[in-house]
Amino acid sequence: MINDKEKLLEVKNLKVEFGKRNKKFVAINDVSFNxxxxxxxxxxxxxxxGKTTIGRAIIRINPAASGEIIYKGKKISGKIDAELDKELTRKIQMIFQDPMASLNERAKVDYIVSEGLYNLKNYGSEENRKKLVEEALSEVGLLPEFASRFPHEFSGGQRQRIGIARVLVMEPELVIADEPISALDVSIRAQVINLLADLQKQKGLTYLFIAHDLSVVRFISDRIAVIHKGKIVELAETEKLFDNPLHPYTKSLLSAIPTPNPRVERNKKIEIYDPKKSHFDYDQYPPHWVEFEPEHFILANERELEGYKLK
Amino acid sequence: MAQKTIEEIINSEVILSVEDLVIKFNLRGKELTAIRGASLDLHKGESLAIxxxxxxGKSVFNKSFMGLLDANGRIESGSIIYKGQDLSKYKTEDEWIKIRGKEIAMVFQDPMTSLNPLKTVGKQVQESIELHQNLKGEEAKKLAIEILNDVGITEPERRYKQYPHEFSGGMRQRVVIAIAVACNPNILICDEPTTALDVTIQAQILQLLKNLQDKYDLTIIYITHDLGVVANVADRIAVMYAGDIIELGSSEEVFFDPKHPYTWALLSSLPQLGIKGEALYSIKGTPPNLFKEIKGDAFAPRNPHALKIDFVERPPYFEVSPTHKARTWLLDSRSPKVEPPLLIKKMQEMGAKRGDIID
Structure with a gap:
């Protein structure tokens, strides 16, 4: 079913590096996904x-050292022309983790939500801009009057809604949500998760949801990629990944998920991932990124793949 | 390691007893009631999750046991009895110094900010040994290295000489725990001990705390909002809302047979219980304003099951079992029978089913 779907974003053999020459650090190494x-x-x-680095590479904060990022068939990594740049700024937006730190304390909500519009100067009249801000605020469940207030007057959940409103006002297609609910309380979390799901339905948004909390990711994601030390080690549809994890790191991560059930928790055994023991001689037989079965990708070498097939 | 049964815990000695504690803060000329008459008995050797x-108010509640309230806060009434002394009457730092560290120690949330960046890790552990255990010099150093080893730091001799920035997040949290344990306390308060850590590291730290609890005979209070952590470590659970403990019971009782509508709501909003594609249960509204006096049940305005009396009179504790009580009028024999939400019923069934297999 998914095969008929349109690829919005393609990441091909992406590599991101920090530092220069002998101090070079490879943060993302040969990562591919759609x-x-x-x-x-x-x-x-x-x-x-490196999960945040991937998000930042897509939104073009961190340049790609090699490899390609393709958005709707157009290459967006490396040098691009001014028009495409403007278009991407609007179409790819980001929600940040900590709503306490990511809003300008000295600016009113009106300005915070409008900042992207000001940058692109595409809002027409001042009246129209105000209307857009009001719309965005009401879409995230805030009152239009809030536009004249400052961030410190809001609770954590409300502030995250402001963070979402400033994304919506740009009318994006792809939203990168980097740990958008990690800093929130359990009950507020549920509200924000529901809001994100509703907005997706109404506006047909595509989300790249970056998180470390697997139980939240399981609830909202259609597909999940697991990243370890700059490499994606496994990628599959959510339930397939949970039912049949293959890579030892995925297994270890799944075994550590906290469950709200004291009996399960007490008897829980955590699988420890040790690359030296878990893998078959990577020095001699390096691993490859292979499609093990349709839509289930894994990083493994030939010997390991045979082992997975036997199961 | 044998898990203690709930009966063993309830029958063991009460090590700390809080009664009708009221804590107020002065803020911008107004008065805020952070703790509204909370009571709690802590039993020796247990793990209690708040x-x-x-x-x-969970942090404020615990800080009051160590005299760590901010300058604008005060204990208005109530008592905190520890070893025959009422800690709520303590005024001077000299009095508190006898309690802090030696008797009650704390592990703080963020290992990135709770260590001194200018001192070696070993010195920081040694400092608390010298202060609280009457050891000096080489002897203290030897014990510091031993404790570093106990908290799972490999090559403790070498790591002793290193600075906090040379440690990863999980390792720093181990150091913070080492410092608290080095005081040789009776009670260890862990304030969100794993919130800043990755899941795999989180599991290791929880295991470490359990091991230390056995080895050093500790009573541990976990302060957390993560119900997964709670399920893993807690013998008993106290649920706090708006400055009061609204439900208290064994871990099994609170997870599998919760009684207070707030506990229902809290559990229902967990993504683990949600059904994919459907909206997650979320609690409407916001917590009450603690600057104002709260009438009745503090959760009533957000509670879809609220009764009329919930807005008028504050519910007392109703006993569900000898180990389980909750502050909700729903448990009064005169109140109408209210069915818990569907997700809570699912938890109840889960509890009943597995119980049969175990028995």
Missing amino acids: IYKGETFGLVGESGS | VGESGS
Whole structure:
């Protein structure tokens, strides 16, 4: 079914590096995946795994050292012309993790939500801009009057709604949500998850959802990619990944998910991932990114693949 | 490691007893009631989890046991009895110094900010040994290295000489725990000990705390909003809302047979229980304004099952079992029978089913 879907974003052999020459650090190494139009693509990994870097490469904050990022058939990594740049700024937007830190304390909500519009100068009249801001605020469940207030007057959940409103006002197609609910309380989390799901339905948005909390990612994602130390190790449809995880790192990550059930938790056994023991001689037989079965990708070498097939 | 049964815990000695505690803060000329008459008995050797959202007062409640309230806060009434002494009457730092560290120690949330970046890790552990255990010099150093080893830091001799920036997040949290344990306390308060950590590291730290609890005979209070952590570590759970403990019971009782509508709502909003493609249950409205006096049940305005009396009179504790009580009028024999929401019924069934297999 997914095969008929339109590819909105293609990432091909992406590599992102920081630092120069002998101090070079490869943050993302040879990563490839597609995001289909209208889906929620979950990217899961530990801190330092490079999941945020991928998001930042797509939104063109971190340049790609090699490889390509293709948006609707057009290459968007490397040098691009001014017009495409403007278009992408509007169409790809980002929601940040910490609503306490990501809003300008000195600006009113009106300005915060309009900043993207000001940058692109595409809002027409001042009256129209105000209307757009009001619309965006009401779409995220805030009152239009809030436009004249400052961020400190709002709770964490409301602030995250403001963060979402400033994304919506741009009318984006792809929204990169980088840990949008990690900093929120359980009950507020549920509200924001529901809001994101509603907006997706209404506007046909595509989400790249970056998170470390697998239980949240499972709930909202259509497909999940697991990233470890700058490489995606496994990618599959959500339930397939949970039913049949193959890569030892995925297994270890799944085994560590906290469950709200004391009996399960007490008897839980955590699988520890040790690259040296878990893999078959990577020095001699390096791993490849292969499609193990339709829509189920894994990083493995030949010997390991044979082992997976036997199961 | 044998898990203690709930009966063993309830029958063991009460190590800390809080009664009708009221804590107020002066803020911008107004008065805020952060804790509204909360009571709690802590039993020796147990792991008690205090669950609540930000602003529910769980941190303030625990800070008051160590005299760590901000300068504008005060204990208005109630008592905190520890070893025959009423801590709520303590005024001076000299009095508190006898409690802090030695008797009650704390593990703070963020290991990135709770260590001193200018001192070696070993010195920081040694400092608390020298302060609280009457050891000096080489002896203290030896014990510091031993404790670093206990918290799972490999090559402790070498790591002793390193600075916090040379440690990863998980390792720093181990150091913070080492410092707390080095005080040789009776009670360890862990304030969101794993919130800042990755899931795999989180599981390791929880295991570590359980091991240390056995080895050092600790009573641990976990303050957290993460119900997964709670399910993993807690013998008993106290649910806090708007400055009060609204439900208290064994871990199984609170997860599988919760009684207070707020506990229902909290559990229902977990994504683990949600059905994909459907909206997740979410609690309407916001927590009450603690600057104002709260009438009746604080959760009533957000509670779809609220009764008339919930807006008038504050419910007392109703006993569900000898180990389980909740502050909700729903448990009164005169109130109409209200069925818990569907997701909670699912939890109840889960609890009943697995119970049969175990028995």
